[in-house]
Amino acid sequence: DAGVIQSPRHEVTEMGQEVTLRCKPISGHDYLFWYRQTMMRGLELLIYFNNNVPIDDSGMPEDRFSAKMPNASFSTLKIQPSEPRDSAVYFCASSLGLAPYNEQFFGPGTRLTVL
Amino acid sequence: GQQVMQIPQYQHVQEGEDFTTYCNSSTTLSNIQWYKQRPGGHPVFLIQLVKSGEVKKQKRLTFQFGEAKKNSSLHITATQTTDVGTYFCAPGGSQGNLIFGKGTKLSVKP
Secondary structure, eight states: OOOOEEEOSEEEEOTTOOEEEEEEOOTTOOEEEEEEEETTTEEEEEEEEETTEEEEOTTOOSTTEEEEEEETTEEEEEESSOOGGGOEEEEEEEESSOTTSOOOEEOOOEEEEEO | OOOEEEEOSEEEEETTOOEEEEEEESSOOSOEEEEEEOTTSOEEEEEEEOSTTOEEEETTEEEEEOTTSSEEEEEESSOOGGGOEEEEEEEBOTTSOBOOOOOEEEEEEO
């Protein structure tokens, strides 16, 4: 398996533009997680899905952020409109199940810069 | 919500020296995982601890879960340059998700 796949790897955009980040989880994994990593706030969980259904979106910063999982092999995280403070590395991770007996496999991340 | 404090935030060591990072919580943890993130990379799972007082070893790495399950530690013996990176502890949340600490960034001088 290729592991968790994320695209794009880098995104530079201007404030106010829409940004869409994409993730393909490991086949057979029932859970998908979106994280945001910044120096100031560390690694924050934004939202996670179980069998394509959002379970907890309490970490989503505000209404500008939305996430979908239309099928078991694809998820998107959308920011509209984007702001400079959204600049961060966004990771997608997947797992067979939840802690404690299941590890999360992270994708390579998308480095987002909003000018 | 549940939070953990990782100390130190940064650690600089000479190659061959030992290194320890601590993860402390004010509440009892049901379980904890540890991850390593190389510079420019993504977090990679190292270990999970579930039982009180549990100790697990992976070559030069030793992981401990406190007797009261309120703290955990990662100890690296005789560090190597390949150990460079940020080490995160991640307790399991009430819903089975993970709550990552801020991490300890380790640098190793050859």
